[in-house]
Amino acid sequence: MANGESTAGTDAPAGGFVQLLTPDGERIDSVTTADGTTYSVDFTDDEYRELYRDLVTVRRLDAEATALQRQGELGIWASLLGQEAAQVGSGRAMRPQDMAFPTYREHGVLYTRGIDPIMPFGLFRGVDQGGWDANEHRFNGYTIVIGSQTLHATGYAMGVTMDGKTGSPDGEAVIAYFGDGATSQGEVNEAFVWAGVFHAPMVFFCQNNQYAISEPLERQTRIPLYRRAAGYGFPGVRIDGNDVLASFAVTRAALDNARNGQGPTLIEAYTYRMGAHTSSDDPTRYRIASEVESWKAKDPISRLRAFLAKQQLGDDSFFDEVDESAKTLALSLRERVLSMPDPQPISMFDNVYPHGSPELDLQRSQFADYHASFEGSDH
Amino acid sequence: MMAETITIGKALNHGLRRSLEHDSKVVIMGEDVGKLGGVFRITDGLQKDFGEDRVIDTPLAEAGIVGTAVGLAIRGYRPVCEIQFDGFVFPAYNQIVAQVAKMFYRSMGKVRLPIVIRIPFGGGIGAVEHHSESPEAYFSHTPGLKVVTCSNPADAYSMIQQAIRSDDPIVFFEPKRRYWEKGEVDLDADLAGAYPLHEARVAREGTDATLIAYGPMVRTCLDAATAAAEDGRNLEVIDLRTLSPVDYDKIYSSVRRTGRAVVVHEAPGNIGLGAELAARITEHCFYSLEAPVLRVTGYDIPYPAARVEEEYLPDLDRVLDAVDRSFGW
Ligand SMILES: Cc1ncc(C[n+]2csc(CCOP(=O)(O)OP(=O)(O)O)c2C)c(N)n1
Numbered sequence: 001m002a003n004g005e006s007t008a009g010t011d012a013p014a015g016g017f018v019q020l021l022t023p024d025g026e027r028i029d030s031v032t033t034a035d036g037t038t039y040s041v042d043f044t045d046d047e048y049r050e051l052y053r054d055l056v057t058v059r060r061l062d063a064e065a066t067a068l069q070r071q072g073e074l075g076i077w078a079s080l081l082g083q084e085a086a087q088v089g090s091g092r093a094m095r096p097q098d099m100a101f102p103t104y105r106e107h108g109v110l111y112t113r114g115i116d117p118i119m120p121f122g123l124f125r126g127v128d129q130g131g132w133d134a135n136e137h138r139f140n141g142y143t144i145v146i147g148s149q150t151l152h153a154t155g156y157a158m159g160v161t162m163d164g165k166t167g168s169p170d171g172e173a174v175i176a177y178f179g180d181g182a183t184s185q186g187e188v189n190e191a192f193v194w195a196g197v198f199h200a201p202m203v204f205f206c207q208n209n210q211y212a213i214s215e216p217l218e219r220q221t222r223i224p225l226y227r228r229a230a231g232y233g234f235p236g237v238r239i240d241g242n243d244v245l246a247s248f249a250v251t252r253a254a255l256d257n258a259r260n261g262q263g264p265t266l267i268e269a270y271t272y273r274m275g276a277h278t279s280s281d282d283p284t285r286y287r288i289a290s291e292v293e294s295w296k297a298k299d300p301i302s303r304l305r306a307f308l309a310k311q312q313l314g315d316d317s318f319f320d321e322v323d324e325s326a327k328t329l330a331l332s333l334r335e336r337v338l339s340m341p342d343p344q345p346i347s348m349f350d351n352v353y354p355h356g357s358p359e360l361d362l363q364r365s366q367f368a369d370y371h372a373s374f375e376g377s378d379h
Numbered sequence: 380m381m382a383e384t385i386t387i388g389k390a391l392n393h394g395l396r397r398s399l400e401h402d403s404k405v406v407i408m409g410e411d412v413g414k415l416g417g418v419f420r421i422t423d424g425l426q427k428d429f430g431e432d433r434v435i436d437t438p439l440a441e442a443g444i445v446g447t448a449v450g451l452a453i454r455g456y457r458p459v460c461e462i463q464f465d466g467f468v469f470p471a472y473n474q475i476v477a478q479v480a481k482m483f484y485r486s487m488g489k490v491r492l493p494i495v496i497r498i499p500f501g502g503g504i505g506a507v508e509h510h511s512e513s514p515e516a517y518f519s520h521t522p523g524l525k526v527v528t529c530s531n532p533a534d535a536y537s538m539i540q541q542a543i544r545s546d547d548p549i550v551f552f553e554p555k556r557r558y559w560e561k562g563e564v565d566l567d568a569d570l571a572g573a574y575p576l577h578e579a580r581v582a583r584e585g586t587d588a589t590l591i592a593y594g595p596m597v598r599t600c601l602d603a604a605t606a607a608a609e610d611g612r613n614l615e616v617i618d619l620r621t622l623s624p625v626d627y628d629k630i631y632s633s634v635r636r637t638g639r640a641v642v643v644h645e646a647p648g649n650i651g652l653g654a655e656l657a658a659r660i661t662e663h664c665f666y667s668l669e670a671p672v673l674r675v676t677g678y679d680i681p682y683p684a685a686r687v688e689e690e691y692l693p694d695l696d697r698v699l700d701a702v703d704r705s706f707g708w
Pocket of ligand 1: 178441
C-alpha cells in the first residue's frame with residue numbers, strides 16, 4: 001500500500017509533507033506524493049481573498065474568547081491559535097452534504113460550516129451543555145472525552161454506505177477531527193480498524209499540534225502519525241498544517257475519494273499550538289520560548305497575506321477592511337456572550353430522557369418545593 | 380514532631396514523595412504527571428527528583444495506563460496510576476473492573492496487584508462536562524477492589540502512603556474541590572502509628588443525630604454541624620474514609636446512640652452508596668432509630684452546567700433540612 005510519503009516542502013519534517021504555500025507566501029503549483037497523487041488548488045482571486053478573511057475572522061473570534069476567559073466570563077477556553085489553516089482549509093473543503101465530528105477545539109471548522117459562532121460558548125461559559133442540532137448543522141457536538149468521536153464518525157460513515165449514499169460525486173463523506181494525543185487512545189485505533197474493514201467513507205483529520213497538554217509528540221508515537229494508516233489498510237498523507245491551500249486540497253481530495261467509494265484516508269496536519277492547551281494550562285513548564293518563536297515564522301495568516309500582497313490580490317485597504325469586519329463580528333460576539341443568561345436551576349432536570357421519568361418528575365417537584373420554601377428569605 | 384499546615388494537594392504530594400523514597404518499586408504513571416506535575420500539580424517536582432522511570436509520563440490512553448500497571452505489578456512493581464479527571468476513567472473501566480479487581484481471585488491467590496488508581500473526583504470547581512463526576516459507586520460495587528477517599532490533609536498524607544503499601548488494588552478518590560483546603564500534618568509521623576486505612580473516623584462527636592459522609596462532603600457536614608450547634612442540636616459527623624469495605628461498626632454504634640442518621644454524598648442517589656448505608660443501618664439499628672435513615676445526594680441527572688452546580692451539590696442548607704425532617708418524624 002502506498003502510504004503517500006510526501007514531497008518535501010519548505011521547513012518540512014523528515015518524510016516531508018504536502019505544501020502549496022510556503023511560509024514566505026510563495027505558491028507551489030502542485031505536489032505529487034510518492035503514491036502518484038497530485039494535489040493542487042484552482043482558486044479564483046475572490047476565493048483566495050475569502051480564505052484569508054476566514055483565517056483572520058476565526059483568529060479574531062478565538063482571541064475574543066481568550067480575552068473573555070481571562071475576564072472570568074468563560075470557565076475555560078481551548079484556543080485554536082496557530083491551527084487556523086488546518087481548520088479553515090479542511091472545513092472549506094467539505095461539501096454541504098458532508099458531516100463533521102469535532103473535538104473541543106474546532107471553532108474554525110464550526111465557523112466554516114456557517115454555524116453561528118456563539119454556539120460553543122454556552123458550554124465554556126457553563127450555562128448549558130453546548131447542545132446544537134448535529135444533523136441540522138452537519139456538525140456534531142463538541143466531544144471532550146478524547147477520541148470518542150472518531151468511532152461515532154465511523155459509525156455514521158457506515159450508515160452513509162448502508163444508505164447507498166456513496167459511489168458518486170454527489171455522495172456523502174464524513175470527517176473526524178482529533179489531536180496527536182488522541183491517536184494513543186484505544187478507541188481511535190478501533191475507529192481506524194472499523195473504517196478500514198468496512199471501507200467507510202471517512203476522513204480522519206489529525207491536527208498534530210505537537211503537544212497533548214504537556215506531553216510532546218514523542219510521548220505518543222515513534223513514527224510519523226500519517227504512516228499509521230498503512231497498518232490499517234488505507235492511505236495516510238501529511239500536510240503542512242499551517243498552509244490553508246494544502247489543507248484544502250488534500251482534504252477535498254480525500255473527502256471526494258470517500259464519497260466516491262474509495263474508503264478512508266488519514267490526514268496528518270503538521271502544525272503547532274501557539275497558545276496554552278487551554279486557559280487552565282501553563283505551557284512555560286514544558287516548552288521553551290524559542291520553539292514558539294520558530295513556529296511564529298510559519299504563521300498561517302501572514303503567509304497567505306504575503307501571497308495576496310505579492311499577487312496584488314489584496315492591498316492595505318483590503319487587509320484593513322478584513323481586520324475591521326472581523327473585529328466587528330468579535331465585538332458583537334462579546335456582547336452576546338455577556339448577555340447569555342444563567343440557566344434556571346430547575347432546567348437541570350430537562351433532557352435526561354426523551355419521555356421523562358416518574359422518579360425525575362418527583363425530584364423536580366421536590367426541588368421546586370424546597371426552593372419555594374426559601375422564598376422571601378435571603379437564601 | 381514536625382507539624383505543618385499544608386493543603387490536601389500538598390499532603391498528597393508529600394505522601395507520594397515518601398512512598399517513592401520508601402520503596403524503589405513504587406512508580407507513578409499518568410498523563411502529564413512529569414514536567415507539568417499533573418493538571419492539579421499533585422505530582423509536582425517528583426519526576427525532577429526521581430527520574431523518568433519512576434514518574435512516567437504516559438501516552439494519552441487510560442486503558443493503557445491501568446492495563447500496563449497490571450503487568451508492572453505482576454512483575455513486582457507498585458504502580459500508582461493517575462487518572463486526570465473522574466470522567467476519563469471509563470476507557471480504563473474494563474481494565475479496572477474486569478482485570479485489576481479479579482486477578483487475585485482468578486489466580487486463586489497467587490497474583491497480587493498492589494496498584495493504586497488515583498482519581499480526582501466530584502464537582503464544585505466550575506468545570507465543563509466530564510470533569511466533575513462521582514463514579515465511586517461503580518467501583519465500590521465491584522468485589523476485589525478497595526475504594527478509599529480522604530477529606531483532610533492529615534488523612535491525605537497517611538492514606539496515600541498506606542494505599543501504596545497495601546497489597547490490595549485500591550481506587551483512591553481525591554476530593555478535587557478540597558485540594559486547596561489546609562490542615563495540620565505531621566510529616567515525620569511513623570506510618571505504623573497512623574490511623575488504620577480502612578477505619579471510619581468520627582470527625583465530630585455529637586449526641587443528637589449522625590451525619591455520614593466522605594470526601595468532599597465531610598467539610599459540608601462539619602459546617603452543617605457547626606450551624607446546627609447554634610440551634611442547640613449536637614450532630615455527630617462520621618467520615619467514612621473507606622467506601623469499600625465500609626467500617627459499619629463505627630456507624631452502628633453512633634446511630635444507636637443518636638437514633639438518627641443522614642447520609643450525604645454528591646453522587647446521584649439512585650443505587651448509590653447512600654442506599655446501601657441506609658439499608659444496612661436499618662437492618663442493624665432498627666430498634667434504635669427514631670426516624671428513617673435519610674439521604675442527601677446529587678440528583679439523578681448527568682452533572683449539570685457549571686452555573687447551576689451549586690444547586691446540584693448538597694450544601695449546608697440541604698443537610699440541615701434533612702436533619703430537620705429527621706427530627707420532625
Ligand atoms: C479520555 C481522556 N483522557 C484525558 C483527557 C484530558 N485531556 C484533555 S485534552 C488532553 C490532551 C489532548 O491532546 P491532543 O489529542 O493532542 O489534542 P489537542 O488538545 O492538543 O488539540 C487531555 C489529556 C480527556 N479529555 N479525555
